[in-house]
Amino acid sequence: MVTSTPSNQAANASPLDPSGPSTVSLEQHEVQKGVRQAGINPNFWYAVAWSNQLAAGQVLGVEVWQQKIALYRDRSGAVQALEDACPHRGVELSRGKVIGDHLACRYHGWEFDGTGQCRQIPYLPPSQKLPCAHAQSYRAADRYGIIWVFPGDQSLVEQVPLPGIPEFDDPQWLAVPVTGYFRAHFSVCNENSMDVFHGFLHEELQGWFDPVLLKLKDEGNAIVADYQVSYQGQMAKFLGFTESADEVTTKTVTVQYRYPHFFSQLEGVSSLYLMRLPVGLRESRSFAIFFLRLGLPGWLVQAVRPWAAKLIEQKIFMRFLNQDIEMMESEQRAIDRDPQRRYVEINPAIIAVQRMIVRQYRCFLDGQAKSEKYSSEKS
Numbered sequence: 549m550v551t552s553t554p555s556n557q558a559a560n561a562s563p564l565d566p567s568g569p570s571t572v573s574l575e576q577h578e579v580q581k582g583v584r585q586a587g588i589n590p591n592f593w594y595a596v597a598w599s600n601q602l603a604a605g606q607v608l609g610v611e612v613w614q615q616k617i618a619l620y621r622d623r624s625g626a627v628q629a630l631e632d633a634c635p636h637r638g639v640e641l642s643r644g645k646v647i648g649d650h651l652a653c654r655y656h657g658w659e660f661d662g663t664g665q666c667r668q669i670p671y672l673p674p675s676q677k678l679p680c681a682h683a684q685s686y687r688a689a690d691r692y693g694i695i696w697v698f699p700g701d702q703s704l705v706e707q708v709p710l711p712g713i714p715e716f717d718d719p720q721w722l723a724v725p726v727t728g729y730f731r732a733h734f735s736v737c738n739e740n741s742m743d744v745f746h747g748f749l750h751e752e753l754q755g756w757f758d759p760v761l762l763k764l765k766d767e768g769n770a771i772v773a774d775y776q777v778s779y780q781g782q783m784a785k786f787l788g789f790t791e792s793a794d795e796v797t798t799k800t801v802t803v804q805y806r807y808p809h810f811f812s813q814l815e816g817v818s819s820l821y822l823m824r825l826p827v828g829l830r831e832s833r834s835f836a837i838f839f840l841r842l843g844l845p846g847w848l849v850q851a852v853r854p855w856a857a858k859l860i861e862q863k864i865f866m867r868f869l870n871q872d873i874e875m876m877e878s879e880q881r882a883i884d885r886d887p888q889r890r891y892v893e894i895n896p897a898i899i900a901v902q903r904m905i906v907r908q909y910r911c912f913l914d915g916q917a918k919s920e921k922y923s924s925e926k927s
């Protein structure tokens with residue numbers, strides 16, 4: 549899991565009741581100002597693509613909060629990440645091609661290594677020195693079938709571990725990857741992920757019902773909410789929550805907003821790791837892995853995985869997700885029509901998510917202002 553870093557620690561503020569009442573009351577709360585315009589704290593790992601989207605020798609353009617990044621996989625299979633602008637004329641490096649361990653720009657063929665240093669210019673006579681041309685590079689990782697990038701201050705990267713996904717290496721869990729694309733600010737998407745009270749939307753898909761917020765904790769870099777939910781119907785039976793479709797089962801789902809991602813657990817039966825990728829003010833993506841414990845031996849789970857994962861993704865997840873996308877994009881259109889309009893919220897978990905977004909962004913801006921002050925004093 550992501551832990552505190554020096555620049556992130558200051559974001560720890562406004563704790564809710566640490567002991568947590570048996571249920572949390574739902575009262576009218578003030579929606580956080582500025583949350584729909586908030587940027588990100590880039591000093592975390594962000595999921596930017598699935599590993600299988602980038603074969604050896606390929607290039608892929610991605611974007612993390614208005615920062616365009618060119619990914620390429622070099623000869624050794626390692627993923628490299630460079631700013632998507634050639635230091636020569638600014639052409640996107642993601643239009644280029646991989647030559648050995650270098651990324652060559654499409655326009656004049658200047659070649660850059662994984663550190664962003666220019667190593668070769670095809671038309672430069674060997675007697676002449678290479679110019680000092682350098683593209684910003686970012687640390688990248690390839691783990692859990694996901695390509696991750698650390699887009700922030702590169703000196704902090706060692707202090708921020710990748711999120712831990714222990715189910716990934718356990719063959720007894722069936723892993724279902726799900727990709728999301730939303731024409732909405734990431735705060736709108738994050739609130740949807742924390743909002744267990746919208747079972748109404750998924751009623752005809754036989755989602756969950758009778759939600760109760762049991763506990764809410766602010767752990768600084770994480771908001772942790774326990775909800776009680778009930779299931780009944782074919783979907784609950786299919787996922788192994790109940791023995792028969794008419795049986796009602798009541799479970800506790802724990803939803804954690806561990807900035808900048810979401811992790812939720814349903815009593816050891818299933819887990820969801822949802823990695824949010826904020827792209828721009830009205831564009832977000834997600835790379836999620838849903839894990840289901842089928843109660844079968846690991847070898848059998850892995851044998852059925854290719855078709856079972858596809859089936860669950862298409863028949864369950866995409867149907868839920870498409871309903872959510874419709875709501876989130878409608879919400880975003882209302883925000884765009886009248887950005888000043890105030891809305892009413894009664895779920896304190898949503899307000900806690902908004903606070904986290906705003907304070908992480910402020911924390912990043914404060915850190916930036918401090919380092920700018922420091923460098924201007926030094927010069």
Ligand code: FES
Nearest residue numbers: 634636637653656
């Ligand atoms: S613009 Fe990239 S090599 Fe000229």
Ligand SMILES: [Fe+2]
Nearest residue numbers: 746750868872
């Ligand atoms: Fe939903």
